[in-house]
Amino acid sequence: MGIRDIIEGKKQWRAHMARVRALPPDYQIVYKEMQKYLFKVGPIDLVDGSLLSGILDFFEEGVAAGRGVLELVGDDVAAFCDDLIKDSHTYADIYQESVSGKPGTTEK
Template structure:
């Protein structure tokens, strides 16, 4: 990975995280917990986090509760997102 690619990646990550901070509190908390889970299992692909943000932003626009977006089993929601992106070996 070149220096330019690393710099661009960091810039993209900062922009993504700034957008996450604009989510309502309940969405923000769940996003951060999913993010921690992804980091624990080694997921670092920015695309996954971008998709998660898009799903959450859609829920905010539709004015639905966060649990209507994720369901009560947030871990299962997270795993299904990874399977959808073929990033989880299950």
């Protein structure tokens, strides 16, 4: 990854976060909590994929339709996130494999 890639990545991230700041406050809170949750247990390809952009698009459509954020995601935001990543290999899966001693994992 060259310096240009890093600079372009930062530009894209800043533009993404500017879109988040344009959301109503309740949407921002839920988005940031989802982001924290997904960065902690989310899919390995979270940064490379379009999951966060897709969530942001979904939220922007909800705002345009005049719906509340909890109408879109429900009361259990973590369960909503889990449904989004249910078929993805996650960091939590890697950790579970390492502590269970499954074949193909390195043991310490």
